[in-house]
Amino acid sequence: xxxxxxxxxxxxxxxxxxxxxxxxxxxxxxxxxxxxxxxxxxxxxxxxxxxxxxxxxxxxxxxxxxxxxxxxxxxxxxxxxxxxxxxxxxxxxxxxxxxxxxxxxxxxxxxxxxxxxxxxxxxxxxxxxxxxxxxxxxxxxxxxxxxxxxxxxxxxxxxxxxxxxxxxxxxxxxxxxxxxxxxxxxxxxxxxxxxxxxxxxxxxxxxxxxxxxxxxxxxxxxxxxxxxxxxxxxxxxxxxxxxxxxxxxxxxxxxxxxxxxxxxxxxxxxxxxxxxxxxxxxxxxxxxxxxxxxxxxxxxxxxxxxxxxxxxxxxxxxxxxxxxxxxxxxxxxxxxxxxxxxxxxxx
Amino acid sequence: xxxxxxxxxxxxxxxxxxxxxxxxxxxxxxxxxxxxxxxxxxxxxxxxxxxxxxxxxxxxxxxxxxxxxxxxxxxxxxxxxxxxxxxxxxxxxxxxxxxxxxxxxxxxxxxxxxxxxxxxxxxxxxxxxxxxxxxxxxxxxxxxxxxxxxxxxxxxxxxxxxxxxxxxxxxxxxxxxxxxxxxxxxxxxxxxxxxxxxxxxxxxxxxxxxxxxxxxxxxxxxxxxxxxxxxxxxxxxxxxxxxxxxxxxxxxxxxxxxxxxxxxxxxxxxxxxxxxxxxxxxxxxxxxxxxxxxxxxxxxxxxxxxxxxxxxxxxxxxxxxxxxxxxxxxxxxxxxxxxxxxxxxxx
Numbered sequence: 176x177x178x179x180x181x182x183x184x185x186x187x188x189x190x191x192x193x194x195x196x197x198x199x200x201x202x203x204x205x206x207x208x209x210x211x212x213x214x215x216x217x218x219x220x221x222x223x224x225x226x227x228x229x230x231x232x233x234x235x236x237x238x239x240x241x242x243x244x245x246x247x248x249x250x251x252x253x254x255x256x257x258x259x260x261x262x263x264x265x266x267x268x269x270x271x272x273x274x275x276x277x278x279x280x281x282x283x284x285x286x287x288x289x290x291x292x293x294x295x296x297x298x299x300x301x302x303x304x305x306x307x308x309x310x311x312x313x314x315x316x317x318x319x320x321x322x323x324x325x326x327x328x329x330x331x332x333x334x335x336x337x338x339x340x341x342x343x344x345x346x347x348x349x350x351x352x353x354x355x356x357x358x359x360x361x362x363x364x365x366x367x368x369x370x371x372x373x374x375x376x377x378x379x380x381x382x383x384x385x386x387x388x389x390x391x392x393x394x395x396x397x398x399x400x401x402x403x404x405x406x407x408x409x410x411x412x413x414x415x416x417x418x419x420x421x422x423x424x425x426x427x428x429x430x431x432x433x434x435x436x437x438x439x440x441x442x443x444x445x446x447x448x449x450x451x452x453x454x455x456x457x458x459x460x461x462x463x464x465x466x467x468x469x470x471x472x473x474x475x476x477x478x479x480x481x482x483x484x485x486x487x488x489x490x491x492x493x494x495x496x497x498x499x500x501x502x503x504x505x506x507x508x509x510x511x512x513x514x515x516x517x518x519x520x521x522x
Numbered sequence: 523x524x525x526x527x528x529x530x531x532x533x534x535x536x537x538x539x540x541x542x543x544x545x546x547x548x549x550x551x552x553x554x555x556x557x558x559x560x561x562x563x564x565x566x567x568x569x570x571x572x573x574x575x576x577x578x579x580x581x582x583x584x585x586x587x588x589x590x591x592x593x594x595x596x597x598x599x600x601x602x603x604x605x606x607x608x609x610x611x612x613x614x615x616x617x618x619x620x621x622x623x624x625x626x627x628x629x630x631x632x633x634x635x636x637x638x639x640x641x642x643x644x645x646x647x648x649x650x651x652x653x654x655x656x657x658x659x660x661x662x663x664x665x666x667x668x669x670x671x672x673x674x675x676x677x678x679x680x681x682x683x684x685x686x687x688x689x690x691x692x693x694x695x696x697x698x699x700x701x702x703x704x705x706x707x708x709x710x711x712x713x714x715x716x717x718x719x720x721x722x723x724x725x726x727x728x729x730x731x732x733x734x735x736x737x738x739x740x741x742x743x744x745x746x747x748x749x750x751x752x753x754x755x756x757x758x759x760x761x762x763x764x765x766x767x768x769x770x771x772x773x774x775x776x777x778x779x780x781x782x783x784x785x786x787x788x789x790x791x792x793x794x795x796x797x798x799x800x801x802x803x804x805x806x807x808x809x810x811x812x813x814x815x816x817x818x819x820x821x822x823x824x825x826x827x828x829x830x831x832x833x834x835x836x837x838x839x840x841x842x843x844x845x846x847x848x849x850x851x852x853x854x855x856x857x858x859x860x861x862x863x864x865x866x867x868x869x
Contacts, residue, residue: 398753399746399786406745406790435794439746439786443753447782453800453807460800 427473774820
């Protein structure tokens with residue numbers, strides 16, 4: 176067994192000089208899902224979630240303080256950010272500035288390597304990288320737990336991308352400041368587990384409902400939401416045990432049922448929130464056939480039509496090949512590192 | 523407003539001489555679903571359901587007593603029945619014989635007009651027709667409520683096909699004989715409502731899980747099943763009011779959410795029970811687009827991949843035309859009659 180956070184943030188010891196920092200973070204895929212908040216402002220989830228951080232699709236973010244500037248300047252993949260994306264970043268920087276008791280504006284440059292149109296959210300890796308880079312640039316010394324808690328304020332799932340490998344995001348207890356303090360991710364001990372996630376991209380039109388809207392509608396209108404939250408608690412307990420003993424089949428089974436349960440709660444929202452497209456079900460059918468053929472492959476889906484298929488690393492190529500008949504593209508991801516500062520850049 | 527059972531069974535007054543009778547019945551599509559039994563033997567459902575009887579796909583069944591025969595003889599569409607279909611019919615005839623205090627075996631000849639491979643169950647029309655024909659042949663005088671209760675023992679949804687138009691099947695109260703007595707369908711008063719159901723047949727492999735197995739697994743393993751049953755009660759109350767005021771949009775909305783909720787409970791069963799195929803979702807997408815184009819069209823699905831789309835009778839052709847781009851075949855059904863004896867045959 177090993178505690179798998181190969182690259183837990185290297186602050187405070189290796190923290191570069193304040194004023195300028197670059198950080199790298201990776202997306203994560205939840206195996207026990209986060210769906211629904213109990214506090215929209217503090218981004219406190221209704222239940223604990225658990226994820227695997229990937230080794231692909233990294234986000235690299237540089238934060239440079241700009242004492243002369245009147246406003247933050249944010250660039251996403253060479254394009255100036257505006258509107259909601261801009262506001263989310265500046266609101267996050269405000270949290271960092273408040274904590275650092277500093278007022279300088281900043282120049283933020285972010286590069287995502289998520290393929291365009293892949294329908295994969297980059298907010299987890301994005302805010303994990305921003306949390307690490309911005310705190311360093313503003314001279315804050317935060318440990319990994321504090322970084323996770325902070326990243327959560329940008330995007331809930333970013334709290335998990337602070338850690339590599341498998342991470343558990345605690346929903347936290349109570350309300351207000353207590354809840355804020357108790358809601359963060361931690362790396363999980365995992366047994367001998369060679370897991371890969373094959374990401375199957377399916378063609379689908381633009382997302383009809385954003386995940387924010389979808390979450391809220393599910394929480395507020397789905398009669399099946401609360402019972403799913405309850406069942407998700409039990410899933411988490413079983414999942415931790417399955418990870419600890421390195422039982423890929425159990426991990427996959429629990430992940431698949433947790434995801435299907437989440438999509439079931441959405442389907443029962445009013446009106447229904449349905450991210451599953453025809454091609455999504457074609458991939459699920461393929462996954463069932465793979466299992467019938469003796470391949471341990473299990474599906475999980477998020478707020479979009481794509482499917483992520485958990486399997487043994489040794490089976491990943493075969494799974495990807497099979498899914499290519501129903502998916503437009505596939506990517507193979509393995510366990511990735513936690514968010515970290517790029518030292519060559521900061522020193 | 524009218525009480526819509528144009529052809530409530532014509533017994534006892536027109537009952538033909540015992541010994542030989544032919545009855546006709548039609549399938550029904552549930553708008554508030556029946557999914558899950560609280561008593562497998564008595565076929566007592568977990569919750570009330572509500573349906574529209576169709577004017578297409580009739581079943582015609584003749585029952586002729588055969589005093590010399592040692593066993594019942596059952597023919598389905600010119601093919602001798604065996605195994606489970608045979609056993610279900612003889613077990614049903616045993617109920618009739620017990621009640622009539624008669625012992626003769628019977629020859630049963632059934633003809634379904636459901637298109638082959640359409641994936642539409644004929645057990646509702648089949649057992650409704652059998653209940654009417656067999657009781658007449660064995661000389662029983664049952665009223666429509668008693669026939670409905672009896673038909674239920676053959677197949678739950680057959681209790682509703684005894685009535686034309688819209689029917690409500692009461693789950694019944696308590697257990698045992700009390701419950702048996704209180705679980706039957708009744709015709710529902712309906713306002714000025716011109717409703718059609720466009721049946722969209724989609725290509726899909728053989729059903730992986732029978733509805734019996736699917737129901738049981740959902741009841742026993744889905745953490746979302748009980749909450750759906752609760753929500754279905756509220757749906758039923760709203761649906762009765764919507765039918766009474768002839769509000770097609772409300773009827774459609776409630777029917778669609780009730781069906782999606784039912785499929786959601788199945789999706790959360792362990793392992794998942796999924797009747798939705800890729801093409802099912804393609805039809806659902808088409809229905810959403812029809813609504814965006816201002817056509818009141820609402821989907822409902824049962825234990826299979828086909829979709830039934832509720833719309834105004836005046837829109838049925840347009841809806842069918844639209845769905846033909848994603849479905850392999852479409853049929854238009856309207857409100858049909860209740861089960862009845864064929865008098866020319868019995869006199």
